[in-house]
Every structure is written in C-alpha cells, then in structure tokens.
Amino acid sequence: MPRKKRTEPVALRIEDVHALVAAVNLTDIVLHEERGRRIYWTDSQRDELKFPITANSLGMREEGPEVRFRFRSVFSDERAEFVADVEAVYSADQEITVDEAVIREFAERVAFMAAYPFIRASIYSSASRLNVPAPVLGMVRQGEFSLGEKLTEDESQAAFGDTVSEFTGEADN
Template sequence: MTEHAAPILTSAQEVVDCVELTRILVWEASGRRHDEVPAADGYDVGVPEVRARASAESIEARLRVTARSETAELVADVAAQFSLRVPAEVSSTGLREFIEAVGVMTLYPYIRESLFSSAARLGEPAPVLELLRQGAFRVGGDADEQTLTPDQLATELGSSAKRVRAILRELDSGHPKNQPWHITAKQAQGVRDAIGTRH
C-alpha cells in the first residue's frame, strides 16, 4: 500500500483552505494600579508581541499586548488554535503569511476586549489601540536577528518604554515616525549605555 506524502502549504491562502479555528485560549488578562489618580496623558501601548508554532495537525498564533500609563499597567495575552483538516507541512513562509494575515487579525478583537475589561475593573480609562497595520509587528522566530521591543528593554533596565523610545530616537534620528521599534543588539546596548550614564 502506497503512503502519500503530506502536502506542503506554502502560502496564507493554501493554509486558510485547510484549517478551521478550534479554540481561543487566554494566557493572561491582567491589570494593576500604581497610583490612585488616573493618568492624564493616556497609555503607552507596546509593539504587539507575536508568536507562532505549527505541527502536522495544528497551528497556534499567540498575541500579547501591554499598555502602560503613569498609574496602571494592562496586559492581554491570547492564543488562537487552528486545526488542519488533513495532516500537512506548513512552510515557514506559509506560516508567517497566515499568522500575519489571519492569526493576528483573529486575535486582535480579543486583545482589545481584554484590555478594555481590565481597565474598567481598575476604574481607569480604556486604552485606545491603533489600527494594526502590516509591518507593525513581527512573528517571533522569523527574524534573522533576535530583536527586542521597547517594553522588553524597559523592563530589563527598570525604566519606562517612553524613555527607551526617546533614547532610541536620539540614537537613530532617521527612524520613521510612528513606526514600531524592533531593537537590535547594537541599539539595545546604546540604550543601556545611555541610561547608565544618566543615572
């Protein structure tokens, strides 16, 4: 009896044709307050953190967003699980395209609702999330070089993402305005050095 090789899915459309959404899993939905009085200048919403994994039977997309103000921190971390109708191999390109075009867009309404609910429980104003545009995020594991978000570097340094972004703009004045930062090892070291000399 001849065994047929599993098909290889190489594009988002090929993946879409073979999957169905089977589960939404909330990993974290949290909010904490730092002060009694709500901040007047709103939230600093970090770059969405996107992760993906695939097997012959399933694909998982995971999205995490952190919103910080002077008085509160909100975190939403949600995953979408998709089942393949027949066992298949998903190429790295097909997986990336599917996660960017389908996985993240599936999760974004859940992220928005989670942040709004956490803010309401704290009695804080709800954060306003910008439209999620192509290029505003990167799928974890896809980059040739490991990069950091301002939130991740700020946590490491015990500082704020706003301060990290200000230093990055000083170090790289050519960075497009209102575009997310994918901080390289060299840029991260420059921020560490700058914060170390300003203490």
C-alpha cells in the same frame, strides 16, 4: 488475498498563504493571561517615560494538523499596566507542512486579525474593573501589523513560558 501495505498519511504540503487559509479553520481562542494593575510611577519615572508604553510578542508553532499563534500584548499608561496573552488555534483535516515564510504571512494577515479583538477586549475590561479610563487601542489595518525578528528558544520561553508562580517566584514544575 495479499495484504495491502499500510502507509502513513502524507502531510499536506502548503505552498502559499491562500492554500493555508483554504486548508485550516479557526478552532479555538485560548486566553493564557489577562491582567491589569494600577501603577504608581515616581515623578522621575513619569518624566523619563513616554506614555503609552507597549510591548508585543508573537509565538508560533505547528503541532500535527494544528497551527497555533500566540500574541502577548503589554500596555502601560500613566495609571495602569495591562497584559493580554491570547492564542489563536487553527486546525486542518490532516497533518500539514508549511514553510516559515507562509506561516509568518498567515500570522500577519490572518491570525493577528482574529486575536486582536480579544486583546482589545481584555485590556478594556481590565481597565473597567480597575475603574481607570480604558485605553483605546487603535484599529490595525491589513498590512500594518508585521512580525519582528524570530525569537531564540530562550527568548520564546521567557516571553511565553508560563513557568513562574506569583506565589513562589520560582518555576512551576
């Protein structure tokens, strides 16, 4: 009896965001960083800065049957600074290939909505532990969150690299 040729499984080609929603499940929420610290601004800084100050970043990557979306939010007000770095992990039953435009739409319409409650809770609980008034991060309605420019590899590493230790100030290897 002749042997059947073994073929590698073919990746499922995802054409639109609806197909991606149908193909994946949210399988994990990973907390990469959560911190709050009191900030003692100088008088000149208080005069110059417009509070609150926010900076948000998003990292995305595909790994076989997984698609990962990492959201990092930094929020500063007159009393403190907070960082919440949360990753939403979605998994398919088989390897998938997805156009970047579909991934970006999924990030904006689905993944961010899954991660945002964790970001809000992280910042709120950090403020509570510091015994400072907790900032209320407003509601984000569908369509209000949109991605900015795609980061270069160096910019992505700087935002999400997790390579510097608080103790040494040097890259961890």
